[in-house]
Amino acid sequence: MVGQRAAEGRKGGRAGMRLVGGTALAHDDAAVRLDGVGIAFTLKGGKRYVAVEGIDLGVMPGEFVAVVGPTGSGKSTLLNAAAGLLKPAAGSVTVFSSALSGLNARAGYLFQADALMPWKTALDNVAVALEPQKVPRAEALVRAREWLARVGLAAFADRYPHMLSGGQRKRVALAQMLIRDPEILLMDEPFGPLDAQTRQIMGNLLLELWAANRKAVMFVTHDLEEAIALADRVVVLSAGPAAGIVGEFKVDLARPRDISEIRLEPQFHALYKEIWSCLRVEVSRAYAGGPA
Ligand SMILES: Nc1ncnc2c1ncn2[C@@H]1O[C@H](COP(=O)(O)OP(=O)(O)OP(=O)(O)O)[C@@H](O)[C@H]1O
Ligand SMILES: [Mg+2]
Numbered sequence: 001m002v003g004q005r006a007a008e009g010r011k012g013g014r015a016g017m018r019l020v021g022g023t024a025l026a027h028d029d030a031a032v033r034l035d036g037v038g039i040a041f042t043l044k045g046g047k048r049y050v051a052v053e054g055i056d057l058g059v060m061p062g063e064f065v066a067v068v069g070p071t072g073s074g075k076s077t078l079l080n081a082a083a084g085l086l087k088p089a090a091g092s093v094t095v096f097s098s099a100l101s102g103l104n105a106r107a108g109y110l111f112q113a114d115a116l117m118p119w120k121t122a123l124d125n126v127a128v129a130l131e132p133q134k135v136p137r138a139e140a141l142v143r144a145r146e147w148l149a150r151v152g153l154a155a156f157a158d159r160y161p162h163m164l165s166g167g168q169r170k171r172v173a174l175a176q177m178l179i180r181d182p183e184i185l186l187m188d189e190p191f192g193p194l195d196a197q198t199r200q201i202m203g204n205l206l207l208e209l210w211a212a213n214r215k216a217v218m219f220v221t222h223d224l225e226e227a228i229a230l231a232d233r234v235v236v237l238s239a240g241p242a243a244g245i246v247g248e249f250k251v252d253l254a255r256p257r258d259i260s261e262i263r264l265e266p267q268f269h270a271l272y273k274e275i276w277s278c279l280r281v282e283v284s285r286a287y288a289g290g291p292a
Contacts, residue, residue: 030058031184031216032082032107036091038242039077051077053242055091057235061183062214066227068279069237070286075220078237079186082218083109095184108182112189114169116161116176122148122168123157126175133180147175151205167198171205178209185210185217191226199223203230203259211256224279228271229259236278239286247278 037055040048052074059065067075080086081093084104093100095107116125127137127144135143148157151171161169170191177185191199203226210217221227227234228251236247251271253262262268 029060030094031061031063031096032104032218033058033094034078034081034088034091035094037078037081037088037093038090039074039081039086040089050242051240052237052244053090054244057245059184059216059218061216063233064210064217064219064231065233065235066219066221066231067235067237068221068224068227068275069243070239070279070283071222072286073237073240073282074243075222075237076188079109079188079218079220082184083107083186104184104186106182107184107186108177108180110173110177110185110187110190112192114161114173116169116172118161121158121160122153122164122172125161125172126179129176129179143179144175147179148172150209151175166194167202170194170202174202174206174209181213183215185215185219187217187219189221190219192221199226200259206230207255207257207259224272224276225263226259228253228268228275229257229262234275236275236282239282246282247275249275249278 034055034057037057038050038053040050043049055078057065057067057078067078069075077086081088082104084093084100084102084107093104095104117128120128123141123144126147127140130140130143145154145157148154151174153168153171153175156164156168161172164172173190191202194202207230217231219227219230224234231251234247234249234251235245236249237243238246249271253265253267253271
């Protein structure tokens with residue numbers, strides 16, 4: 001466990017290294033790394049709003065990192081920076097040791113909102129993800145069928161999105177992201193709109209697929225239980241404006257994990273209590289309108 005790093009954390013330790021859960025991580029080994037990242041938006045009338053500032057965050061290959069923080073703290077903003085959708089005003093984004101410019105081609109992105117094409121079947125929605133790689137259509141369809149089977153939708157290949165439940169649509173979206181075999185997964189509250197039971201089923205499915213082929217994952221959620229159940233490390237963002245990382249906690253729970261079972265473990269409760277004591281302060285600040 002690392003705990004709060006409000007005071008010292010942003011500066012890190014030795015040059016190029018940072019201590020995380022007792023392990024010194026070489027920055028250059030990270031799959032994706034934000035260094036001193038600051039992002040500001042220009043508002044109507046020309047005023048600038050600094051959403052996040054001084055963010056140092058690396059995700060190692062094969063590591064599952066969850067980012068939690070109050071609403072409006074800048075979680076999506078950070079993911080967008082890692083995806084190359086937003087250019088930071090300060091700092092840098094590095095992907096496997098190369099400075100990111102333009103879209104992050106080594107990452108797959110899963111949004112909170114459905115991004116399936118309503119005029120395409122589940123099969124075509126998955127197969128279309130291979131188009132940029134110029135995979136021949138016949139091969140793309142075979143691979144898309146395999147992926148639909150992996151997410152438990154073999155029998156639903158010919159259905160259009162409106163003929164699928166919310167959970168089923170998320171499964172299609174998951175297959176659509178994973179079929180390209182990206183090395184980094186960027187997920188923005190992907191299971192947010194689902195009911196609690198379906199969220200757990202989706203969480204277990206995600207962990208199962210991830211265990212079979214470990215990617216670097218940056219997973220944003222407002223649900224602390226979900227974050228702990230899934231991740232190797234939980235990072236806490238402060239309330240904005242100029243949100244920063246105020247806590248970083250290693251999750252030492254054994255894998256494989258069953259999301260519904262792991263919540264019953266005493267170790268889970270202890271961790272939840274510890275992280276919540278950090279997050280709670282920020283949630284209260286966010287609802288009070290942020291810092292003065
Ligand atoms: N395009 C924009 N223009 C101006 N302000 C923006 C823009 N995008 C985001 N913001 C502001 O930046 C802050 C961070 O937004 P962001 O969407 O990253 O928050 P979040 O942590 O993902 O919140 P939520 O949990 O509600 O999804 C918010 O205060 C938001 O109002
Ligand atoms: Mg968001």
